[in-house]
Amino acid sequence: MGQKPSVPQPGTTIQVIGAGLPRTGTASFSKALEILLEGPTFHCGTQATLGPPIQIKTWIQALKHWAAGGDSDKKALLELLARQYDGYAATTDSPGGQLVPELMALYPDAKVICTVRDPVSWEKSMNQVMHYTFLWFLRGVLFPLPGMRHFIDYLTLLSVQWKRLYDEDVPTRQTYYRHIEWLKEVVPEHRLVFYDVRDGWEPLCKALGKEVPKDIPFPHINDGEAIEKIARLHIRRGLTRWAFIFAVGATGLAWVLYR
Template sequence: MSLMVIGTGFGRTGTDSMREALTMLGFGPCHHMSEVMAHAEQKRLWRALAKGGAPDWAQLFAGYKSCVDWRSAHYWRELIGVYPQARVILTWRSPEIWWESFEKTILPVIAGSTDQESLGIALVSKQVFGGRPQDRGHAIAVYQANVEAVLEAVPAERLLVHKLGDGWAPLCAHLGVPVPDAPYPSRNTTQEFRTVLSLN
């Protein structure tokens, strides 16, 4: 099994809803931060990569048909080359609204963690945000730079920019599947996220 869909949007852009949507459309299992939190072997593999290990993408994504959230958002440049047939999705919300959600959810978890090998610190804080996730201007600039890089690097015919609220129609058209007879999922709100204790 190889990846059929690669997500390039940062966490807090609707990635958990997209994970559920892709699963409903037959592109699951979908790799998401929650998978790493739930499985010890996933945690071990991704922590080793974050520490500078050589990536074995086939092993890291073994058993998954799609991926979204911080892993694929950070490594998308490599992934779109390794999986040239995969469709690409950029989940998006305005930078200011993204920051408001990030500040209330992921940032407190990072700030409260004492485990320097946790992916919240090793990957999100240090690698994605250069050790400055709490700096609003810097974090928003990093977010915008990622969006611009995806738009520039990924051919338009391969890429879908999926904004919060877009629902099924553009996603299903992009993936070439029928629209399901079910509401588009809405998952992992700020309140729901606050029940999560760590980003391990």
């Protein structure tokens, strides 16, 4: 997950569809794409949790249409995706990584790049994510926050999407393998690239036909630390907002009783 949300750049269109699962270096990948493509990257997790409230609300609508699957739903889904990605040069992270067929239809010239890592370490990393995203008190704490009050509904729909694609309730290394196989089924071979961020600039630049940036080190962002930081930020913001609400309520009650 990235450190801050990206701002759309008018006239920019999707050139890269990031098909890698979360916790496969998507934050570093996103930053690298911004440098190479000279445009903003839509890192789904970051945009949903730190972007304007309309973005998480749009994802909820899009995932509902995806789950419904009717002809009118498919059309509505494509319209929502086109609106969501307007002004961005690339998309990374979930749920975009599970909407590859739809995104290929919208952006037929875009390259599909799947970030990869060791499946065993990925499984352990995803278990850490689950700890922060499914805390029992999260819905109540986040309720006073515009946008984030919808976070649990968003996670629920993400779970529906993953369950349908990978037939698993909890992400495991088998989820990772099934995602790779699914991509090979839905993406033409000439459009699909597998990439490990530990390999740096060279293979990514080769895949995109770009020159290796001079004097610019490859960005390395720790996804786990970013997720933990954002989780703590929103929990702290929610608790602070609740404290303010209770303080205002107590002041109002005291004033009424005083009168």
